[in-house]
Structure formats: structure tokens, C-alpha cells
Amino acid sequence: MSSISTLNADLHCHSVVSDGTLTPEELAERAYANGVRLWALTDHDELGGQARAKVAAKALGMDYLSGVEISVTWMGQTIHIVGLGIDAEHAVILEGLRHTREGRSNRAQMMADQLLKVGIPGAYEGALHFAGNHQLISRTHFARFLVEQGVCRDTEHVFKNYLIEGKPGYVPHQWAKLDDAVAWIKAAGGVAVIAHPGRYKFNAMQMDELFKHFKHIGGVAIEVITGSHSPDQYKTYGKIAQQYGFLASRGSDFHDPHESHIDLGALPHLPDHLTPVWSLFQ
DSSP states (O other): OOSSTTOOEEOOBOOTTTTOSSOHHHHHHHHHHTTOSEEOOOOBTOOTTHHHHHHHHHHHTOEEOOEEEEEEEETTEEEEEEEESOOTTOHHHHHHHHHHHTTHHHHHHHHHHHHHHTTOOSHHHHHHHHHSSGGGOOHHHHHHHHHHTTSSSSHHHHHHHSSSTTSTTOOOOOOBOHHHHHHHHHHTTOEEEEOOGGGOOOOHHHHHHHHHHHHHTTOOEEEEEETTSOHHHHHHHHHHHHHHTOEEEEEOOBOOTTTOSSOTTOSOOOOTTSOBGGGGGO
């Protein structure tokens, strides 16, 4: 880790343990082959892949940070908080995530009921086939089912026409509280990062409140370079990181070789003037 800002670190991706399509071992191999030298697997609300990911990274000689992406409801919207460097066996975060996962199955059934009303039967069973683990059934699994059925051409088309607010299949859910998610991450010895802030539909005042409150409760970083941001947003959130005193993170948010906007390790480097979140782990 001699050149800290140019280190190829990918600290956000998903495996079959949540809504990705590759195993932790396959992700490790893909990341390493693409030049990643510091990696974190951050499955949604689930730590079940951490031991496998760590072993696979170590076998390749790649540095590893245990991670998770926690679903949070804040101001009536869903946001995501990444935890990095956590103890993946810590009782506090394990219990918190267990509570967060509860209710996914009921929500999924309600989503399927809505899709049935617009002439799409079998959505629950179809999504469950893609999910494998019924506790972690998600919108992404429904999206893959809709593509498989020929309802939509790809998952991007799905998320413009289904499963979002105002469209068939959308069911709101009360996820973890922001304060709780950050507390779980801190209890497990990790650092809390706001994932892809450019995706959230808050106004400027709400975003300011989010950043200030996140900082107040012990949040440490925001994702600046991420597969969900445009090049203009790299600059915007780089400035915001400096403005609020956040460290900067980098992660592809990779889910699948065919669905994801960018591959593991393929993002631009962090700008030199930002302090990388991984500086805390050197």
C-alpha cells in the first residue's frame, strides 16, 4: 500500500449470499485478476459470506476488509450504509442484521401480489428461485425473474417500469434506523460509510441534514468513486467529503458480470487531495 490514493481498492460488491450472482470465491478471483489489491465483500444485511471471502482473498495474496451494506430507512427513503473492517462474528451486529432481514419474505409476497394484479403470475416463486435464501429475497431477484419471463429486456428496464415507487410491485419497507446501523458497525469495530450518496432523492437541505447527522453519530466516510456515480458526481461528492470532513471510499457495487455498470477494480482512482477510508486500516 505504498501509494495510498492510487491503491486499487474495491470496497463495495455483492455475492450470492445477498443479491449478487457470483460466489465469494469467484468474486475474489475476479477482483484480483482485475488488479484489486484491497477488497471488501459487502452483502446486503448479511455476513454469511465473510469467512469464505477472507480465506479466498488471503489465498490470492489480496488484502481484505470484512464488510456489510445495511439497509436503512431515513426521512422515509431507503439509504445504504456500508460497514468496513468489522468483526463479522460480533453479536451486536449479527443480531441487528437478523432483525433487519426479518420481514423481507412478507414484503416479497406483497410485491408478488401486486405483480399478479398487472398480469404477472408466479413472481414470488420466481424471485425465490434466484434468491436461494428466502430471508434475503430482494427487488433484484424479482427483476431477474421479470427479465427471465420476457417482461423486460434487462434489469435496468425493470427498475424504470416496475418495483419502484408509483410502479407495479413497489412495496415500502421499514429498514434499520440510521443511528442503530452506525452503532452496530461501531460496536463491531468497523467504520461507517454512506454508500452511493448520489442515488438518493433528497433535496439539498435534507442531504445537508443527512451528512451532518451521520457525522454526529460517528459516521466516518462517504463513497465518492462508485459504480452508481457519474464522473461529474465524483467531483461533487469529493467536494462534499472535504466540506463535511469525511474520508473517501471507492467501490464498484458489482453484482453480476452482465448487469453491473462497471467491473470490479475498473473505477478511476480516488483524487490525491482526498483521504481514503482505507488509510484507517494501514
